[in-house]
Amino acid sequence: MTDPIAGRAGGPSLRQRRQRAAFWFLAPMLFALLCVAAWPLARTIWFSLTNTTLSNLYGGEWIGFDNYLSMRTLSSGRVVWRGTLVDPAWWNAVWNTVRFSLISVGFETVLGLIVALVLNAEFRGRALVRAAILIPWAIPTIVSAKMWAWMLNDQFGILNDILLRLGLIGEKIAWTASTETAMTAVLIVDIWKTTPFMALLILAGLQMVPRDIYEAARIDGVHPVRVFFRVTLPLIKPALMVAVIFRMLDALRIFDLIYVLTPNSAATKTMSVISRENMIDFDKFAYGAAQSTLLFAIIAVFVSAYIWLGRVDLGGEGSK
Amino acid sequence: MGIFSRDALRPVALAALLGAVALPAMADELFYVAGGVGKQAEHFKELVKPWEERTGHTVTLVPMPQSSSDQFAQYRLWLAAGTEDVDLYQTDVIWAPQLSEYFVDLSQAAKDIVGEHFPSVIESQTTEGKLVALPLYTDAPALYYRKDLLEKYGRDVPKTWAELTETAKLIQEGERTAGQGDLWGFVWQGNAYEGLTCNALEWVKSFGGGQIVEPDGTVSINNPQAVAALELAASWIGTISPRGVLAHKEEEARGVWQTGNAVFMRNWPYAFALSAGEDSAVKGKFDVAPLPAGTAEVGSAATLGGWNVAVSKFSTKQEAAIDLALYLASAEAQKRRALLDGNLPTVVALYDDPEIAEAVPLIPRWKEVFANAVPRPSGPTRSKYNEVSSKFWSAVHDTLSGNGTAAENLELLELDLTDLQGSGW
Numbered sequence: 001m002t003d004p005i006a007g008r009a010g011g012p013s014l015r016q017r018r019q020r021a022a023f024w025f026l027a028p029m030l031f032a033l034l035c036v037a038a039w040p041l042a043r044t045i046w047f048s049l050t051n052t053t054l055s056n057l058y059g060g061e062w063i064g065f066d067n068y069l070s071m072r073t074l075s076s077g078r079v080v081w082r083g084t085l086v087d088p089a090w091w092n093a094v095w096n097t098v099r100f101s102l103i104s105v106g107f108e109t110v111l112g113l114i115v116a117l118v119l120n121a122e123f124r125g126r127a128l129v130r131a132a133i134l135i136p137w138a139i140p141t142i143v144s145a146k147m148w149a150w151m152l153n154d155q156f157g158i159l160n161d162i163l164l165r166l167g168l169i170g171e172k173i174a175w176t177a178s179t180e181t182a183m184t185a186v187l188i189v190d191i192w193k194t195t196p197f198m199a200l201l202i203l204a205g206l207q208m209v210p211r212d213i214y215e216a217a218r219i220d221g222v223h224p225v226r227v228f229f230r231v232t233l234p235l236i237k238p239a240l241m242v243a244v245i246f247r248m249l250d251a252l253r254i255f256d257l258i259y260v261l262t263p264n265s266a267a268t269k270t271m272s273v274i275s276r277e278n279m280i281d282f283d284k285f286a287y288g289a290a291q292s293t294l295l296f297a298i299i300a301v302f303v304s305a306y307i308w309l310g311r312v313d314l315g316g317e318g319s320k
Numbered sequence: 321m322g323i324f325s326r327d328a329l330r331p332v333a334l335a336a337l338l339g340a341v342a343l344p345a346m347a348d349e350l351f352y353v354a355g356g357v358g359k360q361a362e363h364f365k366e367l368v369k370p371w372e373e374r375t376g377h378t379v380t381l382v383p384m385p386q387s388s389s390d391q392f393a394q395y396r397l398w399l400a401a402g403t404e405d406v407d408l409y410q411t412d413v414i415w416a417p418q419l420s421e422y423f424v425d426l427s428q429a430a431k432d433i434v435g436e437h438f439p440s441v442i443e444s445q446t447t448e449g450k451l452v453a454l455p456l457y458t459d460a461p462a463l464y465y466r467k468d469l470l471e472k473y474g475r476d477v478p479k480t481w482a483e484l485t486e487t488a489k490l491i492q493e494g495e496r497t498a499g500q501g502d503l504w505g506f507v508w509q510g511n512a513y514e515g516l517t518c519n520a521l522e523w524v525k526s527f528g529g530g531q532i533v534e535p536d537g538t539v540s541i542n543n544p545q546a547v548a549a550l551e552l553a554a555s556w557i558g559t560i561s562p563r564g565v566l567a568h569k570e571e572e573a574r575g576v577w578q579t580g581n582a583v584f585m586r587n588w589p590y591a592f593a594l595s596a597g598e599d600s601a602v603k604g605k606f607d608v609a610p611l612p613a614g615t616a617e618v619g620s621a622a623t624l625g626g627w628n629v630a631v632s633k634f635s636t637k638q639e640a641a642i643d644l645a646l647y648l649a650s651a652e653a654q655k656r657r658a659l660l661d662g663n664l665p666t667v668v669a670l671y672d673d674p675e676i677a678e679a680v681p682l683i684p685r686w687k688e689v690f691a692n693a694v695p696r697p698s699g700p701t702r703s704k705y706n707e708v709s710s711k712f713w714s715a716v717h718d719t720l721s722g723n724g725t726a727a728e729n730l731e732l733l734e735l736d737l738t739d740l741q742g743s744g745w
C-alpha cells in the first residue's frame with residue numbers, strides 16, 4: 001500500500017499517525033481484556049503455587065509446585081508422590097474431557113456440514129427453517145440440560161416411552177444414571193445443542209463460494225460427489241477450521257451440561273467439574289487452581305497443535 | 321445567600337419528611353436462603369407471617385437447589401466473598417464445624433430457649449463453645465411401605481434388609497405378572513451426592529459395620545460387615561430397584577413412589593404429608609416404619625439429618641436477623657412447620673402435642689427413632705468432612721454401578737481416607 005503523503009517533511013507520517021490512532025482505538029479493548037482475561041489467569045496461576053483456601057483467600061503462602069507434584073519420604077522410608085499430576089481422578093477427568101470433545105466435535109462437524117449443505121440449497125421456506133434450526137443453540141444450557149434430564153428420566157422420561165412403544169428396547173434404560181450410558185446421554189444432548197452453531201458457521205463459508213465454479217463444474221459434467229470433495233470442501237476449509245476450533249475450545253471446558261445432567265460420578269466428571277469440586281466443595285482452592293491452570297495449558301496445547309497442523313496443510317496446498 | 325434560605329432548606333425538609341415516613345416502621349427487609357423439598361418454599365411465607373406482623377420486618381426467601389451439596393457450594397462462595405445480601409442461612413446438620421467462622425454466635429441470644437430442644441441437636445450445632453445455628457427441624461428417615469400390597473401378599477413389614485429384599489421381589493414379580501409393569505420393589509436415593517452417604521451409612525451401620533470414621537477419628541470403613549451391607553445393596557440395582565435409582569435424589573424417589581410405582585421407599589418424613597395429599601396415588605394405602613436392620617442383633621440405624629438457621633456475620637441487620645432465627649426455632653414456628661410440612665420438631669415437648677399427633681401421626685412415633693439416630697462423621701473429620709463424604713459416596717456409587725466389588729472399593733476407600741487424614745483430621 002503506498003502512502004500518498006508519505007515523506008512530507010516534519011511530523012509523523014500518516015502511517016505512523018494511523019498506527020497511533022489505531023492503538024488508541026484499541027486501547028480500551030486491550031485494557032478490558034487485561035482486566036477480564038489476563039489478570040484472572042495470572043491470579044489463578046499464582047494461586048496454584050500457594051496453599052490458599054477458600055476461607056482464607058488472601059493468606060496463601062508460596063509452596064512452589066507442590067500442588068502439581070511433590071515427593072515425600074515417609075518415616076518408613078517409603079517414597080510417595082502427591083499432587084494433581086499423579087492424581088488418578090484428575091487423569092480420569094482429562095480422559096473424559098478429551099474423549100467427549102473429540103467425539104462431540106466430530107459428530108457436530110459432520111452433521112453441521114450436512115445441515116449447512118441442505119440449508120444452502122434453494123427451497124421454499126428456507127428462511128424459516130434456518131431460523132428454526134437455531135433454536136437448540138439459543139436455549140440456555142442449564143434449561144436444555146434440565147429439559148433433557150426429564151426426557152431421559154428412566155421412569156417418567158418420554159424417550160424411554162417412545163423407544164419401548166416402538167419395541168426398540170426391552171426395558172427402561174437409566175440413561176443418565178448408568179455409567180455405560182451417562183456419557184452417551186451427555187453426547188446426545190451436546191450434539192443436539194451445538195450442531196446448529198456448526199451449521200451456521202459452515203453455512204457462512206458455503207455462501208462465500210462463487211456460484212460460477214459450480215456452473216463450470218456442471219457444464220463439464222462432474223459428478224456432484226466429486227464436486228463436493230474437489231470444489232466445496234477445499235473452498236470452505238478455512239471456515240470449517242475456524243468452526244472446529246471454536247467448538248473444540250468450548251468442548252474442552254464443558255461444565256454445565258455434565259453438572260446438571262448426570263450424577264456426580266467418575267464416568268462423566270470433566271476437568272472443569274473436578275477443578276470446581278476441589279476449589280469449592282473440598283476447600284482445596286489452590287489444588288483446584290492448579291487443575292484450572294493445567295486445563296488452560298491443555299487447551300493452549302490443543303489450539304497450538306491445531307493451528308500448526310492447519311498451517312502445514314494450507315502451505316502444502318499453496319505450493320501445488 | 322443565607323443558609324436558611326428556602327432553596328437550601330428544601331432538601332432538608334424533604335429528608336425530614338422521608339424520615340418521618342420511614343421511622344415508625346423501621347422495617348428491615350431480610351433475605352433468607354434455603355433449599356427445600358416438597359412444598360417448603362411455598363409454605364415459607366405462611367410460616368413467617370406471624371413474625372412479620374409482630375415486628376413489621378419483611379423476609380424474602382431465596383430458594384436454592386434441592387441437593388444439599390449444591391447448596392453448600394453456593395453458601396461457601398457467598399460467605400467467602402463476605403456478601404451482605406444474605407442475612408440468614410438455612411444450614412444442614414453437618415455444616416456447623418465447616419462454616420462456623422462465618423456465623424454469629426447465638427449462645428447468648430438463645431440461652432433461654434436452648435433447654436427446650438434435644439440436647440444432641442444443640443450439641444451438633446455447637447463448635448468450640450460457639451452456638452453456630454439454631455435448629456429448625458430434625459430428620460430421621462423412614463421406611464415407607466404400601467399397606468395394601470403387603471396385605472395382599474400376606475407379608476409383614478420387613479424387620480431386616482434381607483426380608484425387605486425378599487418381600488419386595490415377591491410383590492414386584494406378582495404385580496408385574498398382574499399387569500403392573502412399572503412397579504418397583506424399593507426406591508431410595510442413589511445419586512452420587514450427600515444423600516447417598518446417608519443411605520449407605522444406614523446400611524453399613526445396621527450391619528454392624530461402624531460409621532465410616534469413628535468419633536475418635538479412626539477410619540473404620542473397611543470391614544466384612546460393611547462389605548456385606550454394600551453387596552446386598554448392589555444386588556438391588558436392576559432387580560428390586562430401577563437402574564435409574566443411581567441418579568435419584570429425594571424428589572425423584574418420591575416421584576416413583578407417589579405415582580404408586582413402588583412397594584417400599586426410603587425417605588425423610590417430609591414425604592409423609594405429601595404422600596397423604598389429595599393428588600397422591602398412594603393416599604390412604606401406605607404407612608411408615610423404622611428402617612430395617614442389617615442383622616437382628618445390631619438393630620436399625622437412621623442417619624441423623626435436620627436443618628438449622630444461622631445468622632451471617634456479614635449481615636447489616638443482625639438484630640432483626642437474630643430475632644427471626646429465634647422465632648423460626650421457637651416451639652410456635654416448629655409446630656407450624658410440623659403441621660404444614662410434616663417436619664420433625666426439635667422441641668421435646670411438641671412430641672406430646674395432641675394437634676400434631678392428630679395431623680401427622682408419624683411424629684410422636686418418631687421420637688424413638690430419632691433418639692437412636694446415627695450422626696454422620698462431620699464432627700471428627702471437621703473441615704475435611706465433605707471430601708470424606710464425597711469419597712465414601714463415590715466408592716458406594718461405584719460399587720452399586722458394578723464398577724469394582726464392594727471389598728475392592730472399600731479397601732481403596734480406606735487407603736484414601738487414611739491418606740486424607742494424614743497426621744490428623
